[in-house]
Amino acid sequence: MNELLRKILPTVQKPGRYTGGEFNEVKKDLKDVRVRVAYCFPDTYEIGMSNVGMRILYGVMNEMEGVWCERVFAPWSDMEKAMLENNMYLWALESQDPVIDFDMIAFTVGYEMSYTNILNMLRLSGLPLRTRERMGLKGIVFAGGVCTFNPEPLAEFIDFFSLGEGEESTPEIIALYDKAKQERWTRGMFLKEVAKIPGVYVPSFYDAVYNEDGTLKEMIPKEGAPATVTKRIVEDLDNAYYPTKMIVPSTEIVHDRANLEVFRGCIRGCRFCQAGFSCRPVRKKSPEVLYRQAVETLENSGINEITLSSLSTSDYRGLKELTDELIPYCEQQRVSLSVPSLRADNFSRELMEKLQTVRKTGLTFAPEAGTQRLRDVINKNLTEEEILTTCANAFSGGWNNVKLYFMLGLPTETDEDVLGIAELVYKVIQTWKEHASNKKRGLRVHVATAFFVPKPHTPFQWEQQITPQEYLRRCKLLKSHFYSKSIEYDYHDPALSRLEAVFTRGDRRVGSVIAEAFKRGARLDGWDEHFNNEAWMQAFERCKLDINFYTTRGYAEDELLPWDHIDVGVTKKFLLKERHRAMEGLVTPDCREKCAGCGANCLLKEVACDA
Amino acid sequence: MLRAVFEKQGNAIWISHLDLMRLFQRAFKRAGLHLKHTQGFNPRPSVSIALPMAVGVASRCELLDFEIEDEGVACQQIVSLLNGALIPGVKVLEVYEGGRKQRDIALLQCAIDLHYKNKIPAKAPASLEKLFAQDSLMVTKNGKNGPVEQDIIPMIQAIALEPLDAKTLRIRATICCQNPALNPAQLVAAIAANKKSYMPEYAEYFREEIFDSSHNVFR
Ligand code: SF4
Numbered sequence: 041m042n043e044l045l046r047k048i049l050p051t052v053q054k055p056g057r058y059t060g061g062e063f064n065e066v067k068k069d070l071k072d073v074r075v076r077v078a079y080c081f082p083d084t085y086e087i088g089m090s091n092v093g094m095r096i097l098y099g100v101m102n103e104m105e106g107v108w109c110e111r112v113f114a115p116w117s118d119m120e121k122a123m124l125e126n127n128m129y130l131w132a133l134e135s136q137d138p139v140i141d142f143d144m145i146a147f148t149v150g151y152e153m154s155y156t157n158i159l160n161m162l163r164l165s166g167l168p169l170r171t172r173e174r175m176g177l178k179g180i181v182f183a184g185g186v187c188t189f190n191p192e193p194l195a196e197f198i199d200f201f202s203l204g205e206g207e208e209s210t211p212e213i214i215a216l217y218d219k220a221k222q223e224r225w226t227r228g229m230f231l232k233e234v235a236k237i238p239g240v241y242v243p244s245f246y247d248a249v250y251n252e253d254g255t256l257k258e259m260i261p262k263e264g265a266p267a268t269v270t271k272r273i274v275e276d277l278d279n280a281y282y283p284t285k286m287i288v289p290s291t292e293i294v295h296d297r298a299n300l301e302v303f304r305g306c307i308r309g310c311r312f313c314q315a316g317f318s319c320r321p322v323r324k325k326s327p328e329v330l331y332r333q334a335v336e337t338l339e340n341s342g343i344n345e346i347t348l349s350s351l352s353t354s355d356y357r358g359l360k361e362l363t364d365e366l367i368p369y370c371e372q373q374r375v376s377l378s379v380p381s382l383r384a385d386n387f388s389r390e391l392m393e394k395l396q397t398v399r400k401t402g403l404t405f406a407p408e409a410g411t412q413r414l415r416d417v418i419n420k421n422l423t424e425e426e427i428l429t430t431c432a433n434a435f436s437g438g439w440n441n442v443k444l445y446f447m448l449g450l451p452t453e454t455d456e457d458v459l460g461i462a463e464l465v466y467k468v469i470q471t472w473k474e475h476a477s478n479k480k481r482g483l484r485v486h487v488a489t490a491f492f493v494p495k496p497h498t499p500f501q502w503e504q505q506i507t508p509q510e511y512l513r514r515c516k517l518l519k520s521h522f523y524s525k526s527i528e529y530d531y532h533d534p535a536l537s538r539l540e541a542v543f544t545r546g547d548r549r550v551g552s553v554i555a556e557a558f559k560r561g562a563r564l565d566g567w568d569e570h571f572n573n574e575a576w577m578q579a580f581e582r583c584k585l586d587i588n589f590y591t592t593r594g595y596a597e598d599e600l601l602p603w604d605h606i607d608v609g610v611t612k613k614f615l616l617k618e619r620h621r622a623m624e625g626l627v628t629p630d631c632r633e634k635c636a637g638c639g640a641n642c643l644l645k646e647v648a649c650d651a
Numbered sequence: 652m653l654r655a656v657f658e659k660q661g662n663a664i665w666i667s668h669l670d671l672m673r674l675f676q677r678a679f680k681r682a683g684l685h686l687k688h689t690q691g692f693n694p695r696p697s698v699s700i701a702l703p704m705a706v707g708v709a710s711r712c713e714l715l716d717f718e719i720e721d722e723g724v725a726c727q728q729i730v731s732l733l734n735g736a737l738i739p740g741v742k743v744l745e746v747y748e749g750g751r752k753q754r755d756i757a758l759l760q761c762a763i764d765l766h767y768k769n770k771i772p773a774k775a776p777a778s779l780e781k782l783f784a785q786d787s788l789m790v791t792k793n794g795k796n797g798p799v800e801q802d803i804i805p806m807i808q809a810i811a812l813e814p815l816d817a818k819t820l821r822i823r824a825t826i827c828c829q830n831p832a833l834n835p836a837q838l839v840a841a842i843a844a845n846k847k848s849y850m851p852e853y854a855e856y857f858r859e860e861i862f863d864s865s866h867n868v869f870r
Contacts, residue, residue, distance in 0.1 A: 046855065290666050
């Protein structure tokens with residue numbers, strides 16, 4: 041293998057991403073290892089190494105005695121070609137051993153358009169693609185990550201899913217495998233036992249029955265599998281495992297920095313946001329623990345950039361306490377501290393000014409919709425006034441750059457809402473003219489619109505997606521109302537978001553489309569240069585599935601949804617209520633003001649929801 | 652100013668020049684050594700590596716110039732602190748104060764291992780020796796403004812070929828590496844252009860030593 045690699049590496053782009061050997065990489069002696077896990081990220085090294093979830097679970101697994109977890113990433117197309125030409129199997133970075141030698145193969149799935157990469161990685165490993173084609177206990181394939189809250193599109197390919205946060209469930213799963221391996225269980229025995237671990241979903245234990253109109257009629261559990269599988273969460277984040285010895289990439293990656301998650305869950309309730317609902321309930325981490333972990337991570341890695349992450353960091357109650365300690369430390373150590381997703385309140389403004397001394401980052405807003413009416417529908421609690429006040433402050437403080445993110449195709453959207461975006465952008469420009477302290481460098485407003493994708497486990501899970509043509513019409517309409525030279529406008533490719541809509545709300549049958557498109561060469565779909573819509577359209581045709589069934593049709597409220605047997609804590613009843621409030625244009629106050637009764641608090645046994 | 656001599660081998664040879672600079676900056680931090688920063692609006696840690704190296708080249712004579720804020724740390728101590736904070740394949744061999752001006756580096760002794768699929772073609776050593784013994788040898792190189800023709804012979808001071816094993820033929824050459832600089836890969840490009848049948852399956856490159864223009868080892 042090594043000689044082959046030496047021959048191939050000079051011929052591919054960015055060879056450093058294929059060799060491992062980074063600082064803090066975990067190596068173990070094989071004679072002390074009973075279970076080997078190949079932890080696969082279905083995208084490139086640069087993307088995967090930036091993933092916080094993967095960092096955590098890599099550490100969790102390697103903390104276990106007798107277990108060695110190694111990393112595997114999707115090869116870029118030039119490497120894939122070289123591998124096929126040289127009959128070389130996909131390998132894990134740490135040992136450079138082929139994946140096919142491993143006991144367990146794990147995937148973290150955070151993006152629907154990486155599904156073909158999963159298939160490609162299985163194929164390049166020499167493993168059969170489908171669950172039913174794989175035999176024996178060795179090479180069992182499991183997956184987790186936000187996408188797996190609707191696991192159905194991947195049901196054919198993945199042996200079992202680990203739903204929700206994995207800090208506690210992953211060791212349980214691996215310990216069971218360890219036992220199974222020692223006692224020489226069959227694959228069937230293991231799957232039956234693993235299905236008993238809370239949060240584990242074994243898709244082959246469920247039969248999907250459909251109505252004549254193609255909608256789902258029933259999911260029938262077999263082999264004693266539970267009717268609903270509830271995601272796992274960690275209740276006490278302060279005492280949960282957190283990797284302060286992160287792997288330090290030797291080559292450049294997308295987010296090359298330390299990352300500190302300040303709390304989990306979200307108090308906001310934006311109705312389109314999957315993470316906002318599926319990551320509930322709210323659990324905090326204390327500022328003391330965070331400070332200690334920040335310092336340890338920075339010292340162990342030598343990295344000079346750290347970001348405080350979460351779904352909405354300014355909602356973190358300990359933010360002042362934490363930053364009061366962390367900012368002086370970072371200044372002294374020449375570390376730049378970034379706090380994304382700040383809101384427009386007074387404290388955030390102060391904080392922004394303080395951080396400015398550390399490093400200037402751009403000003404970013406995600407109003408998502410152009411009018412207050414539509415922002416109320418989606419429950420995006422951000423007013424025009426807030427945006428303009430923050431802009432005014434920032435402009436007078438020397439900023440000359442604003443990024444604004446919107447969605448098009450939101451439920452109830454009219455042309456008036458679309459033009460509301462142009463109006464808001466115009467007001468931002470006016471604000472700059474009035475407040476800019478330095479007009480010499482000019483203003484740059486970057487506007488981006490995404491194509492709305494209805495997501496499972498959100499109040500909009502039933503909604504229709506508009507057609508790509510209609511989306512493009514709205515983009516053009518908007519563009520024709522941008523008059524200033526300061527505006528830079530980007531819009532997402534609707535073809536990609538349309539497929540995303542299919543796979544995020546798909547049932548089991550769309551698995552065949554994924555396999556067919558893959559056969560036709562689809563992979564690395566998230567990358568413009570590789571996205572091949574043609575292959576996908578042919579696949580739908582070949583599989584006799586109507587793409588509109590999953591996109592423009594919309595799902596009925598009384599329909600059994602493909603992910604209804606997956607419980608993320610938030611109840612369907614609550615989502616439905618939120619949907620109706622949306623249609624009436626009623627906002628729901630954030631959790632801190634008043635608990636909206638989403639149901640996710642029922643997942644907690646020891647503590648209360650800490651909104 | 653302090654100077655470190657370091658080697659780069661194994662998997663670390665795939666790290667690019669820029670990435671290697673960042674790797675060292677982080678290693679200094681992990682080692683608890685504070686690099687001095689440049690003055691100005693955007694302060695940068697003061698580290699520089701002489702003779703940027705192409706990805707895929709191994710070396711045992713790389714030079715890293717740096718300045719630290721910590722006073723009274725012995726050079727020997729810096730060596731061990733840094734080596735405790737570096738990755739496999741990158742190792743500091745020595746650290747000393749001062750050192751000659753980088754612009755006096757003139758020559759590089761390098762080895763190029765030509766790996767053939769089955770065995771070294773019988774006539775390859777003699778034929779390649781002849782190729783490099785010519786009075787001039789034009790090779791196309793990709794410059795900033797497109798391909799340019801370049802005579803590589805004046806930049807080769809010495810060259811010899813020896814088989815390492817049945818499949819590997821080693822070229823050892825002393826070539827100009829600064830003003831003008833010859834990329835060792837150009838020697839293989841010359842084989843590709845003129846002696847195609849003797850092209851190896853792949854080649855590996857090593858930097859063995861650097862010299863000033865009078866053939867004194869440069870430090
Ligand atoms: S239980 Fe109440 S407070 Fe907690 S996340 Fe749900 S709605 Fe918000």
